[in-house]
Amino acid sequence: MDGSLDVSPASERVPLILIVDDDPISNLMLSEILRKDGYQTLVVGDGQAALDICQKELPDIILMDAVMPVMNGFDCCRSIHIWYGDSCPPILMITGLNDTESVERAYQAGAIDYVTKPFHWAVLRGRVRQAISANLAHQKLKQALGKERLLLQELKIANHKLHQLASTDGLTSIANRRVFDERLESEWKRLCREQSPLGLILIDIDCFKAYNDTYGHLNGDKCLCQVANIIHTCVRRPADVAARYGGEEFALILPNTDLEGVICVGKAVQKELQKLAIPHASSIVKPFVTVSIGVVAVLPTLSSSPQTLISWADQALYDAKNNGRNCVVAFTSSVING
Known part of the structure; x- marks a missing residue:
């Protein structure tokens, strides 16, 4: 079964994946495979550069190496969560570290998953696909809830106005x-x-x-x-x-x-x-x-x-x-x- 992303002409936008890794070979391979799956990709080499990208446009998912110069993946992951809160995109740690302490640090920093190198490409693609789908569903739910809250607020205001009209004398503005x-x-x-x-x-x-x-x-x-x-x-x-x-x-x-x-x-x-x-x-x-x-x-x-x-x-x-x-x-x- 083909695991590529179904991107039809009717799609609103193609999901954007931010790859953060100081290994150019790993970056090239990841970007190549994910582009074939129908995603857009951006590649940077350290955590600070990732923060700069997020300020311009939040990606749909971030694939983050743990060990990098300038700012490591754990600190970058934590900073993104602090900055964007509920709007933070899912972060998937990709790293050669496989010890228990590193795994725990990744989850504590806010990563949703942890994948070790060398990659099992089918597993990685599946997790990326699931994370993007879950994030898009979450964002749509937030938008729906936001619209519902707005409608409820408008309804509350309208009801208040109706109550005022029903209880106030139209000419003198005192009780009727x-x-x-x-x-x-x-x-x-x-x-x-x-x-x-x-x-x-x-x-x-x-x-x-x-x-x-x-x-x-x-x-x-x-x-x-x-x-x-x-x-x-x-x-x-x-x-x-x-x-x-x-x-x-x-x-x-x-x-x-x-x-x-x-x-x-x-x-x-x-x-x-x-x-x-x-x-x-x-x-x-x-x-x-x-x-x-x-x-x-x-x-x-x-x-x-x-x-x-x-x-x-x-x-x-x-x-x-x-x-x-x-x-x-x-x-x-x-x-x-x-």
């Missing part, structure tokens, strides 16, 4: 109503177990229809974004949630917060909005944008639901509007003027 509903439900259950208060704030921009009529919907959208940003900056803790509740309404979920704390956050929103002083010439409240705020804080129980909390906050918001707007009203109906 779906996230608000989910978080309120989960915090209700958690704080029901812990018996800790849950606060909720509903915020409505005063006279917002008049604002749109006066300044146009593009400016109305800008106003919504400015108000949303103020609301978002008024929450400090990771568990707090600022969300767009709908239209010109916003909501704040404040876990582990009593009524006093919830009122404090509501007043902070008013204060920051007054500092910004977004002009609103058609408002019946102030010449700048104001908000009405309803707040509530309760100890969640199994006998009630988050919808109860929403209805109470909504009632407080309704009372705030009826009390002249631009104020914070708790569900107890006590008014804290803005």
